[in-house]
Amino acid sequence: MRIQLKLSNYVAWSILCLINLTAIPVSKAEEAGVTANTILIGQSAPLTGAAKELGEETKLGIQLYFDQVNAQGGINGRKLKLITLDDANQPGKARDNTIELATKSRVFALLGYVGTDTSVAALPVFSYHETPFIGAVTGTDLLRTPYNRYVFNTRASFANETARIVEQLTSTGIKNIAVFYASDAHGLDGVEAVSEELGKLGLGLAARGSIERTSNDVRGAVYLINRAKPGAVILFCGSSQAIAFIQEMRKQGSTAQFYNTSLVGSTTLVRGLGKDSYGLIVSQVAPHPWGNLPIVREYKRLMEAAGGTPSYGSMEGYVAARTMVEGIRRAGKNLTREGLVTALENMGNIDLGGVNMKFSSTSHNGGTFVDLTMIGSDGRFLY
16 A cells, blocks of 8 residues: 555656646746735635535635734735635646746745545646645645655644554454544545554454545445444545435444544534534544633634634644745745744744744654544534
C-alpha cells in the first residue's frame, strides 16, 4: 500500500512537465498577489455537492479572522482578500481552480483547501508556481512525504488520528476492528494507518469494505464487514457515505461502535443521522469550538457578531488563518512568498491561544492536536 501511495505522488509530480503548456508564467517583476493595499489569498473548496457544508464552514472560519485583521488596519496597511473557487470536491476541478488562482488571479498564497484528493490534485500546480499552500483540511501523508518547501500543515495527520482511535479502542478491550473507506487517497491513507497501528500490537484488521468516492451504495461493504461481527468500525469517507453505511449496518443488526475521522464533516453527519447519531465517536483536529481556550473565546465572539454557528470546520479554518497571518506579519513589509516560507519556518513553537503550532526548516507539519468527541443525545459534541 505504501508503494501504491508513493506511486500516486510520483504520478502527480510527473504532471509538472505538462503544466507549462497551459499555465501563464508569473512575472517576477513584482510579487504575485501583493499590492500596496491588498494581499490576495486563494482557496479551492466544495461549495456545492455532498461536502459543501465542510467547505462553507472552512471558508467562514478563514473569513472571520481576515475580517478582524482588516478591521484593525490589515497587515502593514494591506488588507487580506480571500478568493474562493468551488471545486465540488472534484480533483480535476480543484486542479483547474489552482491553475486559475496561480495564473489569472495571481494570488500570493493558497489557504484552507478542503479534501484529500482535491489537495493532491493541486500539488503539482502550486509546487510549479512556488506558491505557499497552507492549512489544507486533510491529514494525508501525500502532503507530508516527501518534504515540500511550500506545504504547511496546520492539522494533525490521519496517522495521528488513527493512532488515537486505535489506542482508545484497544485500551477498552476492543480488538476486532474493521475499516470502511472510500477508494480514494483519503481512504487508502486510512486503511494503511489502521493496519500499521494494529500491527504494532500484533493485531490485524477484522474486515475491510470500500466504496467508490462518488457512490453511496454501501451494500457490498456492509456485507463484507458485518459478517466479521466487528466490535468497532473506523470510517474514512465523506458524510453522505458514512450516514448510509451506519444506517445500513444498524439495519442489519450490527452493534459495532462507529468511529469517524475529522474529515467526515461533523455537522453534516449529525444532521443526516439525527437522533441515530447518538454515541458516535468523531476524532477532531481542531479545539472544541464551544470551549474556553483563548483562541476559542475570540473565535466565538467573532462568530456571534457575524450571526454564525460554531462548528469544527470553521474552527479549523480559523486556526489555519491565524497561522498564515502570523507568518505574513513576521515576513515584514517587503512581502514575498519566499519571505513567508522562511518566516513560518523560523516561528518555532508558537502558542495561538491554547493551540500550539510548530514549524522548522525540516518539518512543515505544525499541528498535532487530536481529540476524541462523542455525539450526545441532543446532537452536541461531548469531549
